[in-house]
Amino acid sequence: xxxxxxxxxxxxxxxxxxxxxxxxxxxxxxxxxxxxxxxxxxxxxxxxxxxxxxxxxxxxxxxxxxxxxxxxxxxxxxxxxxxxxxxxxxxxxxxxxxxxxxxxxxxxxxxxxxxxxxxxxxxxxxxxxxxxxxxxxxxxxxxxxxxxxxxxxxxxxxxxxxxxxxxxxxxxxxxxxxxxxxxxxxxxxxxxxxxxxxxxxxxxxxxxxxxxxxxxxxxxxxxxxxxxxxxxxxxxxxxxxxxxxxxxxxx
Amino acid sequence: xxxxxxxxxxxxxxxxxxxxxxxxxxxxxxxxxxxxxxxxxxxxxxxxxxxxxxxxxxxxxxxxxxxxxxxxxxxxxxxxxxxxxxxxxxxxxxxxxxxxxxxxxxxxxxxxxxxxxxxxxxxxxxxxxxxxxxxxxxxxxxxxxxxxxxxxxxxxxxxxxxxxxxxxxxxxxxxxxxxxxxxxxxxxxxxxxxxxxxxxxxxxxxxxxx
Numbered sequence: 001x002x003x004x005x006x007x008x009x010x011x012x013x014x015x016x017x018x019x020x021x022x023x024x025x026x027x028x029x030x031x032x033x034x035x036x037x038x039x040x041x042x043x044x045x046x047x048x049x050x051x052x053x054x055x056x057x058x059x060x061x062x063x064x065x066x067x068x069x070x071x072x073x074x075x076x077x078x079x080x081x082x083x084x085x086x087x088x089x090x091x092x093x094x095x096x097x098x099x100x101x102x103x104x105x106x107x108x109x110x111x112x113x114x115x116x117x118x119x120x121x122x123x124x125x126x127x128x129x130x131x132x133x134x135x136x137x138x139x140x141x142x143x144x145x146x147x148x149x150x151x152x153x154x155x156x157x158x159x160x161x162x163x164x165x166x167x168x169x170x171x172x173x174x175x176x177x178x179x180x181x182x183x184x185x186x187x188x189x190x191x192x193x194x195x196x197x198x199x200x201x202x203x204x205x206x207x208x209x210x211x212x213x214x215x216x217x218x219x220x221x222x223x224x225x226x227x228x229x230x231x232x233x234x235x236x237x238x239x240x241x242x243x244x245x246x247x248x249x250x251x
Numbered sequence: 252x253x254x255x256x257x258x259x260x261x262x263x264x265x266x267x268x269x270x271x272x273x274x275x276x277x278x279x280x281x282x283x284x285x286x287x288x289x290x291x292x293x294x295x296x297x298x299x300x301x302x303x304x305x306x307x308x309x310x311x312x313x314x315x316x317x318x319x320x321x322x323x324x325x326x327x328x329x330x331x332x333x334x335x336x337x338x339x340x341x342x343x344x345x346x347x348x349x350x351x352x353x354x355x356x357x358x359x360x361x362x363x364x365x366x367x368x369x370x371x372x373x374x375x376x377x378x379x380x381x382x383x384x385x386x387x388x389x390x391x392x393x394x395x396x397x398x399x400x401x402x403x404x405x406x407x408x409x410x411x412x413x414x415x416x417x418x419x420x421x422x423x424x425x426x427x428x429x430x431x432x433x434x435x436x437x438x439x440x441x442x443x444x445x446x447x448x449x450x451x452x453x454x455x456x457x458x459x460x461x
Contacts, residue, residue: 221339221446224453226265228380228400231285232296234366236379239276241397242411243357246422
């Protein structure tokens with residue numbers, strides 16, 4: 001029984017590898033349009049090349065249009081993803097795979113850190129792709145479909161970019177705000193620390209001074225009782241007096 | 252500063268603490284021992300009763316008969332005496348200002364007042380003996396200080412003289428209240444030092460207990 005399942009597993013694995021290996025990645029083009037087999041009319045190829053180059057130069061959005069004679073049964077989405085990962089721009093990129101006279105193309109793929117990092121929910125990205133797919137499938141001719149795919153993908157990536165920029169600005173502002181708040185908090189705590197240290201120092205000086213002062217105020221001095229040296233028959237004082245004239249008549 | 256139980260229960264010989272010699276108030280002869288009649292001038296306490304007729308008034312803390320001090324000055328002096336009392340519970344003060352004829356011997360006069368004055372209410376012979384008498388004679392700018400038997404051994408004449416000379420500047424400037432305050436300050440310093448010395452003597456030797 002175990003051998004049966006193991007055999008099934010190997011068959012599936014080999015099939016999947018065969019399907020993957022059926023399609024070989026085309027060479028990376030110098031421009032934005034890859035059409036090694038010259039399947040597109042020259043005017044269209046040049047026009048799309050120009051449009052995609054303008055998009056790259058002006059908006060820094062890298063969209064590759066890959067025209068292939070066949071996908072050998074490989075799903076176009078998968079091919080687009082493979083190409084995007086192989087050639088791609090790590091920040092923001094899109095790939096349109098177009099096989100003339102194949103109904104499920106043009107197929108899209110979009111990726112890069114700006115789409116993955118910003119949009120954490122893959123379902124939203126998938127919704128965007130489905131919407132684009134619907135828009136493209138609404139066109140009557142294949143040329144219009146490719147044109148629509150370029151426009152839709154360009155617009156979507158532009159939205160991504162602008163949202164990303166906005167997000168970056170907000171993130172920077174939030175960071176700056178957080179930094180400012182941190183600085184303010186630190187400043188306040190510094191002031192508090194300085195005041196606390198000053199008060200502590202003052203207490204260190206003041207408390208011993210007050211204790212000394214209090215001890216001085218409450219100090220009591222006693223003299224030992226002595227036997228009186230009575231003389232001249234005087235009961236209280238023997239006459240050991242000091243008599244001084246502070247100002248003489250002459251002065 | 253000192254153990255009150257010791258100083259209160261025992262009586263010590265005055266000679267052990269004596270800072271200076273004894274003198275005759277009349278001729279200022281130095282006396283080697285207690286005598287009833289001065290061997291030089293024949294002075295006795297009874298003679299003062301004939302020299303100064305009548306009976307002096309009871310000794311109060313402030314007796315400004317000559318009107319030397321203003322009311323504010325008297326208050327300040329009284330405050331100082333009150334502080335003195337809390338620092339030295341045994342010691343009492345009596346300050347008298349009086350106008351005397353220039354030929355009156357201020358020493359014998361002070362001696363007469365101190366000994367002939369009747370005890371006031373609440374005063375005992377012991378408290379009188381622990382009294383320091385300051386006599387101020389403003390017209391002739393004469394000052395006399397006479398300590399009772401209790402205080403006498405602890406401060407020398409030099410110390411009292413120094414305290415009185417300390418009054419000179421203020422006295423000259425007509426600040427007579429301040430002059431007395433300065434005197435009291437000097438006396439306070441001298442008495443603190445004297446108390447320390449006396450208690451040191453007690454703590455280092457017990458053989459002189461009489």
